[in-house]
Amino acid sequence: MKTSVWLKNVFLEAGLEPGGNGSVETRTALYDLKIEDGKISRIQPAGEPLEAGAKTMDAKGLLALPSFKEMHNHLDKTYLSLDWKACQPAVNLKQRLELEAAELNDLAETAEQRASAMIGLLQSKGATHIRTHVNIDPYIGLKNLEGIRSALEVHKDQLTYDIVAFPQHGLLNGGVPELMKEAMRSGATMVGGLDPAGIDRNIEKSLDAMMEMATEFDADVDIHLHDSGHVGFYTVEKLLGLTKEAGWQDRVAVSHAFSLGEVAIAQQEKIAAELAETGVAIMSTVPITKTMPPIELLDQRGVKVHFGCDGFYDSWSPYGTGDLLEKVSRYSELYRKSDERGLANSLKFATGGIVPLSDEGEMLWPKIGDDADFVFVEASCSAEAVARTPERKAVMFQGRQVYGGL
Structure with missing residues (x-):
């Protein structure tokens, strides 16, 4: 039997935009994600209509990172x-x-x-x-x-x-x-x-x-x-x-x-x-x-x-x-990764190579068909998460919470 749930108000990295002095900043937005049988089957901007009677979970604006x-x-x-x-x-x-x-x-x-x-x-x-x-x-x-x-x-x-x-x-x-x-x-x-x-x-x-x-x-x-x-x-x-x-x-x-x-x-x-x-x-x-x-x-x-x-x-x-995020933060400090992209790209060493954005700002993750595996933190972007190693508020594996609570 097919199981589905909508994960609402997920804070995701959506692109890059120019910052001061030639730097770049991460652009983010809220999305609703439909999860079916442990995989992401739909991604849409938060607030768009859902199916009548759909089961939902609320991420409450927490930033999602690849697990x-x-x-x-x-x-x-x-x-x-x-x-x-x-x-x-x-x-x-x-x-x-x-x-x-x-x-x-x-x-x-x-x-x-x-x-x-x-x-x-x-x-x-x-x-x-x-x-x-x-x-x-x-x-x-x-x-x-x-x-x-x-x-x-x-x-x-x-x-x-x-x-x-x-x-x-x-x-x-x-x-x-x-x-x-x-x-x-x-x-x-x-x-x-x-x-x-x-x-x-x-x-x-x-x-x-x-x-x-x-x-x-x-x-x-x-x-x-x-x-x-x-x-x-x-x-x-x-x-x-x-x-x-x-x-x-x-x-x-x-x-x-x-x-x-x-x-x-x-x-x-x-x-x-x-x-x-x-x-x-x-x-x-x-x-x-x-x-x-x-x-x-x-x-x-x-x-x-x-x-x-x-x-x-x-x-x-x-x-x-x-804490693997702590390992990534240590690596970034040792190698003097202090800019937005340097910090964000270092996340791949803890995720099996997955990062949310390419260097050009293309949204690489999450995509339809991906496993619904997430780490939820209070942060504005993955660069901040690497630098500050915030508390993990919740962890999800194939659409099921395995730690914390949403």
Whole structure:
């Protein structure tokens, strides 16, 4: 049975107009949107007649933004919903992994509970898609995967998601390859990898194993790459070659990729062109303590760049808010985006590439046929929302409110 509702008085960006001293300003207007079976079927200026007896919801003039995509998260690691606990200091990555391993069994018992708390927080900040990495390791096998799948299943009518089978303690570690394959047969949707040099100590063997698994299960890839400098750069180059050989264009992502910002500009330009040609995406958390990949250069060269909040309030870090808009605001401040279009265009890193207006002022979003996925805020335009990160008043997924109230 077809369901429909009119979403009235939605504040949308409608175009651009000249401002002072050669600048531009965003032109906005109120619209009524008809939503049928979770998609936008009609857009008209607010106040025009609706069908007699039509069901309505009132957005009360709130600005609508495209909903957010959380593209790098660890639902299984968070301490959310448990009592407060600060991190235990570690002198290096090896010790950090040992400390994490020591608590895995205890945490596995509350995986679904903790993941549900994280999902709720991410939703309240505007996310309607979550890509979560889930530890697959020799300590607890698939326990985390089971809990995360259960939590996501409860929310299946409120968001979409990817589950990355993530070999946190090494892909080449003992029986991990078989555990990873079992995970792919048990609900994981993507194949992960981790630091082929720093953790697996064999770049070629680690990358080969990851890509072989991806092709075996016809799955996309998302590898964590913290390996720095020329070692990390070489790893990306090898991955690009394997991606082409496997025909896996547009199906591979590299998370973190700090090394891309640690080499000469000429190398950054070269790798950006290759990433764009191969469709390999970069996932960044916009860190303040690490060298970032050259996001602006990558974006200008056509590389797909997405933001994520990573793990937070867990054994790795007590910090984090789950707010992708805050990540966009941090990026904009770091890259000195202070004009209207620079701020507004930065929103795409949180929305999967969607922005309301083109640089010429054409209305790109929303359009008839789009999913009715919205974040509602009190702001005059998306540029202001990026700069000031206002409270999310309501979040809608496929025409259903999943947070707040209209």
